[in-house]
Amino acid sequence: MSLKRHIPFLRWSFLRVVTGTRSLTTTGQIGDGREAAAVDYVLSHARAGDIDDVLARLDEFAYEQSLLINIGDEKGVLLDAAVQRVNPALALELGTYCGYGALRIARAAPSARIYSVELAEANADNARQIWAHAGVADRITCVVGTIGDGGRTLDALTARHGFAAGALDFLFLDHDKDAYLPDLHSILDRGWLHPGSVVVADNVKLPGAPRYREYMRAQQGTRWDTVEHKTHVEYQSLLPDLVLESTFLG
Ligand SMILES: C[S@@+](CC[C@H](N)C(=O)[O-])C[C@H]1O[C@@H](n2cnc3c(N)ncnc32)[C@H](O)[C@@H]1O
DSSP states (O other), X not given: OOHHHHOGGGOHHHHHHHHTHHHHHHHSSOSSSHHHHHHHHHHHHSOTTOHHHHHHHHHHHHHHTOOOOSOHHHHHHHHHHHHHHHOOSEEEEEOOTTSHHHHHHHHHSTTOEEEEEESOHHHHHHHHHHHHHXXXXXXXXXXXXXXXXXXXXXXXXXXXXXXXXXXXXXXXXXXXXXXXHHXXXXXXXXXXXXXXXXXXXXOIIIIIOHHHHHHHHHTBTTTEEEEEEEEEOTTOSSSEEEEEEEEEOO
């Protein structure tokens, strides 16, 4: 592994992510056009209809061109394993970005319907192009909005997309880290989860979701059964991260 792959601070595109944090929270993008460049890269380099190749080209772009804030290849293996364990019919991701995470879910659960909620229209457009190129646009739907938007997105998922009591098998939290816990509570309030539903949460150590982690620790063995996976922040091997995999006990 090259030193640049190991040590993120040697990569300008990583440092640009750190300075682009403000842009990220308002626009959902780093602010230097890398997400649109990633779409161009996939459309021109990846074999159409080949999910593996589309994911590999996104990883390649993130390592060699500009860092992307996808769950990435290392943590993606944890996501794949959790999805395969559940084999969901219905899965929901919060935080679409370029569509990488949803694509991994689609690959791991070939018969699942997948919904991904994203606050930024530009990211939804990018992700839809990538999913279409991978040949899974009929199975993954991006809903522009947030779970915290006063019920608009929750109502849309209910009325238009078949979200109902006990229907949601798998939930992937990978959006605003401060929203993990309130959004999980909103979903619990709707009754969509059932005993055996699994919630995977990325970036619990970095940038960090401490209240979410405390909640899962406090509920261990009562409402939730959580495994904490020690791993690394995407696309490098220096900075530690945690992925939480929590099974709902009801
Ligand atoms: C880390 S990226 C998601 C990466 C994606 N899950 C993947 O693995 O490919 C975070 C995304 O969440 C979006 N986001 C931030 N706050 C959000 C919110 N409250 N609801 C939905 N999306 C949000 C951002 O615009 C950004 O696209």
